[in-house]
Amino acid sequence: MELRQISRDITDWFSGSGxxxxxxxxxxxxxxxxxxxHRFPGSCSVEEKAEILDVLKSVLLSLDLGDEVFYLxxxxxxxLARSFLVERHLISRHHAMASGPRxxxxxxxxxxxxxxxxEDALRLQVLRSGCRLSECAAQIDKIDSMxxxxxxxxxxxxxxxxxxxxxxxxxxxxxxxxxxxxxxxMTGQIEKCLAAAKDMNLAVRGLFGEGTEAASxxxxxxxxxxxxxxxxxxVSEFENVIIPEITEYExxxxxxxxxxxxxxxxxxIARAMALLQxxxxxxxxxxxxxLSHLRLGLNMHEHMGVSTPAIERLCALGAPGPDRHRLxxxxxxxxxMLTLPAHLQLNYGQPLDATRxxxxxxxxxxxxLNPQ
Amino acid sequence: xxxxxxxxxxxxxxxxxxxxxxxxxxxxxxxxxAEQGVTAQSQMSxxxxxxxxxxxxxxxxxxFGPSEKxxxxxxxxxxxxxxxxxxxxxxxxxYKVFEAxxxxxxxxxxxxxSTHCGKVPTKVPTDTKKFVELSTLRRQLEEAVKAEDxxxxxxxxxxxKQMQ
Ligand SMILES: [Zn+2]
Ligand SMILES: [Zn+2]
Numbered sequence: 001m002e003l004r005q006i007s008r009d010i011t012d013w014f015s016g017s018g019x020x021x022x023x024x025x026x027x028x029x030x031x032x033x034x035x036x037x038h039r040f041p042g043s044c045s046v047e048e049k050a051e052i053l054d055v056l057k058s059v060l061l062s063l064d065l066g067d068e069v070f071y072l073x074x075x076x077x078x079x080l081a082r083s084f085l086v087e088r089h090l091i092s093r094h095h096a097m098a099s100g101p102r103x104x105x106x107x108x109x110x111x112x113x114x115x116x117x118x119e120d121a122l123r124l125q126v127l128r129s130g131c132r133l134s135e136c137a138a139q140i141d142k143i144d145s146m147x148x149x150x151x152x153x154x155x156x157x158x159x160x161x162x163x164x165x166x167x168x169x170x171x172x173x174x175x176x177x178x179x180x181x182x183x184x185x186m187t188g189q190i191e192k193c194l195a196a197a198k199d200m201n202l203a204v205r206g207l208f209g210e211g212t213e214a215a216s217x218x219x220x221x222x223x224x225x226x227x228x229x230x231x232x233x234x235v236s237e238f239e240n241v242i243i244p245e246i247t248e249y250e251x252x253x254x255x256x257x258x259x260x261x262x263x264x265x266x267x268x269i270a271r272a273m274a275l276l277q278x279x280x281x282x283x284x285x286x287x288x289x290x291l292s293h294l295r296l297g298l299n300m301h302e303h304m305g306v307s308t309p310a311i312e313r314l315c316a317l318g319a320p321g322p323d324r325h326r327l328x329x330x331x332x333x334x335x336x337m338l339t340l341p342a343h344l345q346l347n348y349g350q351p352l353d354a355t356r357x358x359x360x361x362x363x364x365x366x367x368x369l370n371p372q
Numbered sequence: 373x374x375x376x377x378x379x380x381x382x383x384x385x386x387x388x389x390x391x392x393x394x395x396x397x398x399x400x401x402x403x404x405x406a407e408q409g410v411t412a413q414s415q416m417s418x419x420x421x422x423x424x425x426x427x428x429x430x431x432x433x434x435x436f437g438p439s440e441k442x443x444x445x446x447x448x449x450x451x452x453x454x455x456x457x458x459x460x461x462x463x464x465x466x467y468k469v470f471e472a473x474x475x476x477x478x479x480x481x482x483x484x485x486s487t488h489c490g491k492v493p494t495k496v497p498t499d500t501k502k503f504v505e506l507s508t509l510r511r512q513l514e515e516a517v518k519a520e521d522x523x524x525x526x527x528x529x530x531x532x533k534q535m536q
Binding site for chain 2: 034038039119141144145148152153154157158160162165167170171191201224225227228229231
């Protein structure tokens with residue numbers, strides 16, 4: 001499997017489909033596991049790491065994961081390839097940056113990854129588009145049980161699954177959703193909303209941006225408590241309390257934009273279109289910021305039936321002839337992902353300096369939004 | 373934004389650090405900063421701050437005596453001092469070796485809880501499974517009593533009796 005085979009399109013979890021996808025971009029569950037009788041990776045010698053890697057790799061590759069699988073030796077991959085995998089959320093930044101023997105087993109549809117020798121010996125991940133946590137939970141539980149038939153996990157009756165960091169001990173589960181919340185930002189309520197999430201013992205992180213304030217308006221919300229609460233209870237709290245409450249905030253903010261700040265909303269969307277259609281140099285941060293406004297406009301049109309002058313023009317983009325598709329969320333997300341720095345360079349075939357990246361990014365976006 | 377130490381006051385001091393390309397941030401209030409010896413101008417790193425915090429836990433000498441403090445894990449050579457510096461453990465056995473010192477830290481990280489509830493590997497001895505199931509039931513029972521759902525509480529109590 002060549003990474004360049006998957007690098008030309010967006011990954012399925014970012015396709016903009018699935019339940020509640022106007023706000024919930026994707027659902028992810030991770031499980032942390034270690035092997036009994038072995039040290040945690042951070043304390044292992046290179047030999048012990050290689051030994052653990054061998055065991056886990058052969059177990060993972062022998063499983064029926066419902067799709068074609070590929071294996072990557074991360075210590076042999078280039079830095080660019082590893083950054084690409086991080087941009088696609090297939091491995092963690094920690095895994096990309098670590099040293100020594102380590103690898104990843106990834107299904108071709110990219111919905112499942114096993115990170116081998118991350119902070120823990122094994123980190124399983126299931127990732128899907130939209131709000132589909134129950135599905136993720138069922139799939140990851142099944143895979144975890146299949147692995148457990150072949151290896152002995154480090155487990156204690158009192159503390160549950162034992163992890164390198166005591167903050168993950170117990171179920172070892174990390175449930176996350178990626179939420180698109182541009183209206184809360186525009187109406188100045190995002191800080192309040194994120195603070196409320198933190199009060200619910202949740203970890204909040206801005207994605208694809210620098211610092212906590214995400215230029216992309218994409219936020220990841222995850223559970224912090226992994227001990228003393230069952231996997232099921234955590235997932236159902238997300239589905240029944242956390243996601244409905246937080247998405248309700250964003251929905252209310254979108255309505256507020258429409259009733260009280262319609263002109264400001266149209267201005268943002270129109271400016272985003274104008275810049276993206278005309279710029280010749282565009283940084284990754286600026287592209288994320290502007291594309292977020294287009295995504296908001298399209299989603300308000302599709303899910304709330306909104307039609308303002310700017311949204312009308314936005315929907316008509318890319319649809320001049322009879323056989324051309326209307327501009328879709330998928331197209332916006334595709335531009336978003338394919339113009340991230342590592343994607344851009346991997347698809348170009350060689351490293352590019354920042355200015356050439358900005359030029360290439362602007363050209364790709366211009367061509368997509370100005371059909372010939 | 374709330375202070376990450378006391379979780380009460382507003383964070384006004386923001387520490388950012390980039391280590392091996394990984395960016396970490398801490399947001400704390402002035403009161404907690406003063407307690408930890410951080411000033412807005414100081415160059416204290418997040419790692420230093422975390423080790424200060426761990427070190428200021430009353431979990432050291434006062435609570436456990438010097439014996440545990442100097443203990444070394446026989447399987448991996450890990451010491452509590454390293455946990456303080458690195459924030460993670462050396463091997464699964466450390467949870468047993470340093471249990472007394474770990475419990476307060478674990479409770480702080482997990483909303484006061486220190487016993488597993490949830491999935492159990494099918495391979496573990498039946499005793500272990502029973503232990504986890506019993507403690508899960510016990511927790512549900514406590515919650516049922518708190519919620520004054522005595523019908524559910526009675527049912528849970530029966531289930532527990534059957535298991536014992
Ligand atoms: Zn404080
Ligand atoms: Zn040890």
